[in-house]
Amino acid sequence: MTTDATTAKAGGVLAATCLSTLVVNANTSAVSILLPAISEDTGTSVDTLQWAVTGYSLVGAAVIVTSGALGDVFGRKRVFQLGLLLFVASCILIALANTGEMVIIGRLIQGAAGATILACGLSLLSVANEGEAQLRAVSLWGAAAAVGAAAGPLVGGVLVDLTGWQGLFWIDAGIAVACMLMTFANVAESRDETRSRSIDYGGAVLVALTLSPILLATSKGSDWGWFSVATIGCVVVAVLAGFAFVAVEKRVSVPLLDLALLRNRTLVGATIAILIGAGTINALMYLLSLYFQNPDALGFTPLEAGLATLPATVGLVLVAPLVPRLARKFGGRQVVALGFLVTAIGFAVVGLTQSDWRYLAFLLPLIAIAVGMGLSNGPASSAATACVDADDVGAASGVSNMARYVGAAVATAVAATVNASVISNRLDDGATDGEALAGGLAAASWVMAAVSAAGVLLAVLMKRHREARGTLDDAAASAASPLHTLPTSATARR
Structure with missing residues (x-):
């Protein structure tokens, strides 16, 4: 491949990954602004809708490292595209939702999608460039992420007034489709041939099992009673899952967390x-x-x-x-x-x-x-x-x-x-x-x-x-x- 062609390909990777991280981070930071409008439209209390925020982060915590590993093993472009596809599906699901529960489910899916897009997008960008060009490309990716996060609340506020809260998700779905097309046309497949094909799925599940009961107990403890069977049960499950996570990480060949x-x-x-x-x-x-x-x-x-x-x-x-x-x-x-x-x-x-x-x-x-x-x-x-x-x-x-x-x-x-x-x-x-x-x-x-x-x-x-x-x-x-x-x-x- 000629130098010009290589540069063009690297530019295409940069465009696809920067646009995707911008839209993911803008979407994430905008959601809190949308909650009152979603609450009014769906009849779901804002207290319940906080799971649209915490659930997103919970799933992201479980997926962010695993999705990067999946990209290394099965192909970074393939997993990145899967993340974009999930993002599009979650946006459509949320935009069509008529209940708060559907919004929350959509956000859980979106947490997995967003973490996958960020992890694999950064990997794609790193392998498409070398030396100083790599550092500069990664820096531009970071700048796009920062701009997206800063602009999200304002963009969300504008769209609620113009299109209703659903407009943000329809627009984000369209941008994600554009990113998929850019990726298909400009990004070459890559994987880490030296990496073990072992994936720590158990660790990812146990992260979720550790955090979920803690969040549930925190959110419902005042209603259940802080020393109720339900609250204490959640804490016990979280502690057991935490110990299980440590045990698993000691035994797998490529752990989610190197202890x-x-x-x-x-x-x-x-x-x-x-x-x-x-x-x-x-x-x-x-x-x-x-x-x-x-x-x-x-x-x-x-x-x-x-x-x-x-x-x-x-x-x-x-x-x-x-x-x-x-x-x-x-x-x-x-x-x-x-x-x-x-x-x-x-x-x-x-x-x-x-x-x-x-x-x-x-x-x-x-x-x-x-x-x-x-x-x-x-x-x-x-x-x-x-x-x-x-x-x-x-x-x-x-x-x-x-x-x-x-x-x-x-x-x-x-x-x-x-x-x-x-x-x-x-x-x-x-x-x-x-x-x-x-x-x-x-x-x-x-x-x-x-x-x-x-x-x-x-x-x-x-x-x-x-x-x-x-x-x-x-x-x-x-x-x-x-x-x-x-x-x-x-x-x-x-």
Whole structure:
């Protein structure tokens, strides 16, 4: 193949993978804005519809590493196309849904599809390029992911007003079909011929079996009773599944999680920091999307709510590219600790919410949360791949990417439960609807403040490691860090 033809093919791979990650991340970040409209249309409570958010992340956590392995063994293009096909099917299912349960089922499928598209898309992009071209292509992919995540709430708000909430999913289905056609025409099949054909299906199932009961107990515990048979039963199932997961991972030839990596203190600290960062930003978007649109709170339209969340989403993307240079100058651990401290302060201010607060009262704490998350996410993501040997970079990246999904699922479930429980208790005590809503948001924000404050202590676990040089590619990786772990100039090379 000529150089021009090779370049054209690489460009086609770049276009297909960047467009797919943009639409997946935009779809994911937009859903919280759509929940009130879906609730009104389907007659399903928002508390139940939180499973459309947590279920997506739950399935993603179970699938993200396994789908990459499937691509390595059976063909990255084939599995990537399957992910796109599932994404199209899930979008159509959700758009046609007339019940909340169908929306949730569609989102569960979409969680598997999205994780597969991200994992295999990045692999396709990596094998289509070499050297500096590979790093630049991956950086552009990361930038597309960041732009999609930032634009999602605004796009979702616009489409609810113009087309109804279903419009987002019809449009996303059309874009995914276009990605399938681009992939068919421009992407060559590839697989890892040196990799064992063993796939850790058991590990993926046990991840879901560990997380599902925890989320169910968290969501239903206040209704069932925290010490009821059902709640305790869920905890027991989760613990047993967790022990089974460890046992399985010790025995399979290619484990979902290499337990030996857990002896790396820096990787453990970075992974927990990533989990906290992903969890708190997802919980924040869930809480604010509901509060801003509630008629007894701010009463925003979906479009106004999308605009109102921009300081949190766009601010995070704008701050993140500046972080690698700060980490190189002052140290990644210090920047991570500072980031979590600023985030905790921002959440604490939101924790003071009163029913008479208008939007401007939320603006500064939202900016603080965005700045803090930008400071903590980038260095933590960079540390995850910088603290291991070249042969372990892929496994370390997989661990941190799984942690993002776990954090998003658990933190959103906790925030939703605290919010709903406090609202119910305040109403029972005779508070007005506005006061109850403000109390629910405040209580959930204090929980997120405490979690973020705990992140400050995690910096102690992160020993000194290679720091990124602060290149343009490092900036793009930092911008994408809330969504995916990408290699930086500090990542060990084979």
